[in-house]
Structures are given as C-alpha cells and as structure tokens.
Amino acid sequence: MADDRIDRTVLLSQCSAAVFRAATVTLMAVVCPSRACGVTVPVVDGMIGEHLGMSGDCSLGGARVCDDRISVADTANASDAVVPS
Numbered sequence: 001m002a003d004d005r006i007d008r009t010v011l012l013s014q015c016s017a018a019v020f021r022a023a024t025v026t027l028m029a030v031v032c033p034s035r036a037c038g039v040t041v042p043v044v045d046g047m048i049g050e051h052l053g054m055s056g057d058c059s060l061g062g063a064r065v066c067d068d069r070i071s072v073a074d075t076a077n078a079s080d081a082v083v084p085s
C-alpha cells in the first residue's frame, strides 16, 4: 500500500492536558504531545485538527486520539497494563 496518510494514533495520556465538554463525555481539545509543538488544538471526531507546530505543519494533525483513561484507571498494577488493540 503506497498510502502516505498513515493512520496515526496518539494516546490521551501522552497529552499534557485535555479539555472535555459535559462531564468528560466529549473530548474537545488536547495539548499536542509533539515535543516541537505543545499547542492546544481542537479535537474533531476524535482526531487532532490540522495545526501549525514550531516547524510548520504538525505531523500529528489528523492523528486519532485514543482515550486510554479507562485502562489506566482500571489497572491496579499500572506496570502490568495491557492495552488490547
């Protein structure tokens, strides 16, 4: 497959901050986890919006945000966390 639009995924726990609407039901925005970026970007339909980082278009624009809060919260032994995929 010569598809340059790779399906990238960012874990919510990788973002230093996230904005939810209506009691954490809908993810509205995250702080981009890219080291060269770090701006707050809107999340639309679970995907990070296209945005500019410090060096132009951020590569994480269009990446899917995986809400991993549940697996984190349900794991008593965090070091043994298993994320099904």
Ligand SMILES: [Zn+2]
Pocket (backbone or CB within 6 Å): 032, 033, 034, 037, 038, 039, 051, 052, 053, 058, 059, 060, 061
């Ligand atoms: Zn970014």
